Amino acid sequence: MPQPRFLILADGDFGPMTSKTANSVIRFQPDRVVAVLDRSQAGRQVQDVLGFGGAIPVVGSMAEGLALSPTAVLIGIAPQGGRLPEEWRSWLADALDAGCDIWSGLHTFLSDDPLLVERARANDCQLLDLRRPPADLPIASGAAKETDAFRVLAVGTDCNVGKMTAQLELVGSLNARGVRTRFVATGQTGIMIEGWGIAVDAVVADFIAGAAERITLEGARDADIVLVEGQGSINHPGYSGVTLGLLHGSCPDAMILCHQATRQYLGDYRHASWLRMPPLPEYVRLYETIASALHPSRVIGIALNTYDMDEAAARAACEAATRDTGLPATDPVRFDGSPLVDAILRAREARVALRHREGPAGRTGDAVRR
Amino acid sequence: MPQPRFLILADGDFGPMTSKTANSVIRFQPDRVVAVLDRSQAGRQVQDVLGFGGAIPVVGSMAEGLALSPTAVLIGIAPQGGRLPEEWRSWLADALDAGCDIWSGLHTFLSDDPLLVERARANDCQLLDLRRPPADLPIASGAAKETDAFRVLAVGTDCNVGKMTAQLELVGSLNARGVRTRFVATGQTGIMIEGWGIAVDAVVADFIAGAAERITLEGARDADIVLVEGQGSINHPGYSGVTLGLLHGSCPDAMILCHQATRQYLGDYRHASWLRMPPLPEYVRLYETIASALHPSRVIGIALNTYDMDEAAARAACEAATRDTGLPATDPVRFDGSPLVDAILRAREARVALRHREGPAGRTGDAVRR
Numbered sequence: 183m184p185q186p187r188f189l190i191l192a193d194g195d196f197g198p199m200t201s202k203t204a205n206s207v208i209r210f211q212p213d214r215v216v217a218v219l220d221r222s223q224a225g226r227q228v229q230d231v232l233g234f235g236g237a238i239p240v241v242g243s244m245a246e247g248l249a250l251s252p253t254a255v256l257i258g259i260a261p262q263g264g265r266l267p268e269e270w271r272s273w274l275a276d277a278l279d280a281g282c283d284i285w286s287g288l289h290t291f292l293s294d295d296p297l298l299v300e301r302a303r304a305n306d307c308q309l310l311d312l313r314r315p316p317a318d319l320p321i322a323s324g325a326a327k328e329t330d331a332f333r334v335l336a337v338g339t340d341c342n343v344g345k346m347t348a349q350l351e352l353v354g355s356l357n358a359r360g361v362r363t364r365f366v367a368t369g370q371t372g373i374m375i376e377g378w379g380i381a382v383d384a385v386v387a388d389f390i391a392g393a394a395e396r397i398t399l400e401g402a403r404d405a406d407i408v409l410v411e412g413q414g415s416i417n418h419p420g421y422s423g424v425t426l427g428l429l430h431g432s433c434p435d436a437m438i439l440c441h442q443a444t445r446q447y448l449g450d451y452r453h454a455s456w457l458r459m460p461p462l463p464e465y466v467r468l469y470e471t472i473a474s475a476l477h478p479s480r481v482i483g484i485a486l487n488t489y490d491m492d493e494a495a496a497r498a499a500c501e502a503a504t505r506d507t508g509l510p511a512t513d514p515v516r517f518d519g520s521p522l523v524d525a526i527l528r529a530r531e532a533r534v535a536l537r538h539r540e541g542p543a544g545r546t547g548d549a550v551r552r
Numbered sequence: 553m554p555q556p557r558f559l560i561l562a563d564g565d566f567g568p569m570t571s572k573t574a575n576s577v578i579r580f581q582p583d584r585v586v587a588v589l590d591r592s593q594a595g596r597q598v599q600d601v602l603g604f605g606g607a608i609p610v611v612g613s614m615a616e617g618l619a620l621s622p623t624a625v626l627i628g629i630a631p632q633g634g635r636l637p638e639e640w641r642s643w644l645a646d647a648l649d650a651g652c653d654i655w656s657g658l659h660t661f662l663s664d665d666p667l668l669v670e671r672a673r674a675n676d677c678q679l680l681d682l683r684r685p686p687a688d689l690p691i692a693s694g695a696a697k698e699t700d701a702f703r704v705l706a707v708g709t710d711c712n713v714g715k716m717t718a719q720l721e722l723v724g725s726l727n728a729r730g731v732r733t734r735f736v737a738t739g740q741t742g743i744m745i746e747g748w749g750i751a752v753d754a755v756v757a758d759f760i761a762g763a764a765e766r767i768t769l770e771g772a773r774d775a776d777i778v779l780v781e782g783q784g785s786i787n788h789p790g791y792s793g794v795t796l797g798l799l800h801g802s803c804p805d806a807m808i809l810c811h812q813a814t815r816q817y818l819g820d821y822r823h824a825s826w827l828r829m830p831p832l833p834e835y836v837r838l839y840e841t842i843a844s845a846l847h848p849s850r851v852i853g854i855a856l857n858t859y860d861m862d863e864a865a866a867r868a869a870c871e872a873a874t875r876d877t878g879l880p881a882t883d884p885v886r887f888d889g890s891p892l893v894d895a896i897l898r899a900r901e902a903r904v905a906l907r908h909r910e911g912p913a914g915r916t917g918d919a920v921r922r
Contacts, residue, residue, distance in 0.1 A: 289756065324789035324827065383758045386659065390757045390793040416796075417845035419694035423760040423797020430792045457694065460845075471841050475787035475830075 204258025287370020322391035344487035390427025574628025657740020692761035760797025
């Protein structure tokens with residue numbers, strides 16, 4: 183399949199912290215993006231909106247975008263609840279008529295929409311619902327803890343703090359050091375970038391951990407280290423169940439705690455003062471407690487997202503995180519990711535050493551027999 | 553609608569610990585059950601298999617069951633993964649031809665099966681998929697913590713330890729004491745008994761907490777106390793995500809920890825020695841830690857399931873649970889449930905007293921601002 187040329191639909195919501203899918207595709211695959219559609223920012227360049235992405239134009243209509251000859255429209259924002267705004271249906275129909283495929287990570291599947299299905303068929307185009315789960319998922323059995331690959335899960339203080347971005351940076355650094363490392367995508371954006379994975383928040387609830395287990399085992403087959411994409415947060419009122427199912431399905435040996443340094447309230451709920459975030463050490467305690475109910479796991483480093491801070495403040499935030507938690511902390515996108523890469527390699531060495539000392543029986547760990 | 557007369561399908565798996573749905577319907581609505589179909593136990597009476605249920609016969613074929621004039625076939629076992637065994641399709645088609653409705657809590661929806669849909673239509677019968685979730689579920693916002701009703705969630709050491717049964721007993725006792733108490737059903741069996749609810753393990757993962765929040769708010773409208781049906785266990789490899797989504801969506805003020813006293817290993821995984829259960833105080837710590845990340849909550853009592861113990865051993869188990877946890881413990885099915893009823897009423901009084909002292913602002917609690 184030739185590389186797609188994306189027109190990214192992010193109408194009304196294109197920005198550094200709002201259009202996560204759009205931004206990640208632009209960050210990791212800028213050559214695939216011909217334009218972003220957002221009427222509220224039309225005429226600007228992506229660089230001016232995001233601080234990266236160069237001269238990719240922001241256009242103000244579907245017609246203007248289609249004039250740039252994309253081969254696919256990629257839905258680049260995830261409205262709360264994941265459903266397709268009614269207004270976009272006619273735009274997508276126009277795009278199909280212009281010969282574009284549609285890539286979507288929405289909860290509402292485009293391929294369940296009779297209008298879009300008919301237009302896709304008439305124009306011989308594809309509707310790619312990246313969130314549609316496989317039909318044959320298993321109930322998790324804890325099998326992920328048996329992989330030889332060292333498993334690292336990103337965990338977060340909230341949704342949309344930069345878990346996936348931090349990990350994709352770390353995957354690149356680890357591979358650059360010659361350690362065979364694979365990224366295991368658990369959300370639609372990761373799947374768009376990586377080409378495979380399962381959106382664990384879109385499966386039927388009983389199969390969250392089963393989906394995570396399956397892709398963790400798959401990712402571990404040819405790798406020394408797998409970095410599993412995290413989802414949500416363990417104290418998120420809406421999504422904590424997904425977070426825990428993913429945590430127990432992937433059985434991480436180690437966790438990287440991701441946080442946006444300036445954020446004080448859980449993001450989707452900023453009106454509610456009682457959803458103030460606890461301090462980082464409390465998150466460390468929560469994640470280690472609940473992970474270790476199935477498989478012993480430690481938080482080994484902090485990945486801070488400092489996009490909205492000046493450099494001095496960002497460095498100070500990293501130092502404060504280390505002071506508060508006793509763990510290495512950096513912004514792996516902005517600064518050197520080595521402290522986290524080193525922490526992962528050290529933790530892996532410690533596990534290998536433990537196995538050699540304990541023999542094969544030590545491999546399964548024993549979190550719940552006390 | 554007249555009361556249904558059920559033929560319960562539990563083929564190959566009818567027993568005290570295997571056929572949860574069948575057993576619960578028999579326990580709480582024995583007058584509705586005309587027979588159980590299980591070829592491996594044909595000719596016995598339900599009392600002999602379960603220890604309760606009286607003279608309800610176990611039959612060995614669908615024809616034999618239909619001869620007893622049921623008005624509905626109720627699928628009484630939940631195979632792992634929840635899918636319909638292929639062999640049963642023709643039996644269900646026969647039942648539809650005999651004029652029966654079908655009640656099902658399987659993950660595989662009968663109303664997606666063309667054969668069964670055609671037979672149901674031809675015979676003017678209903679296919680009731682009790683696990684099919686509503687289409688318009690919200691993302692949870694934490695709103696359940698605002699109810700005036702005191703919220704109690706059953707939490708468990710495993711699946712199938714007796715959470716629903718214990719709670720239905722407690723609901724009866726609380727109402728008998730004149731406290732308006734409602735049961736909030738979160739699984740197919742509870743829905744069969746109670747007539748409403750949502751099977752939270754069957755919703756798309758992002759909506760687990762939203763579903764729990766919706767039915768908790770619904771149950772709280774005309775009640776002083778709501779007892780929310782628990783699901784799974786916080787350390788269950790397959791289902792912990794459902795457990796946590798339900799916990800955070802329902803925001804319990806208090807929890808009852810349910811345990812089958814003789815069980816030592818998580819039930820679906822008894823081959824794996826590393827899934828030994830931790831002691832009860834560790835479960836108390838896990839549940840209180842993770843619940844209180846959103847809303848302060850304490851385990852206030854232990855409900856033991858002692859069905860397979862003699863009376864002396866059962867009483868000793870209750871005493872041991874109290875000694876280990878410092879909490880009231882009883883088997884509310886077998887013995888007097890008063891220790892748990894009293895614990896719920898005391899905890900509710902304490903919350904009311906707290907509200908009076910703190911004023912309205914104290915109502916929202918403050919678990920995460922530390």
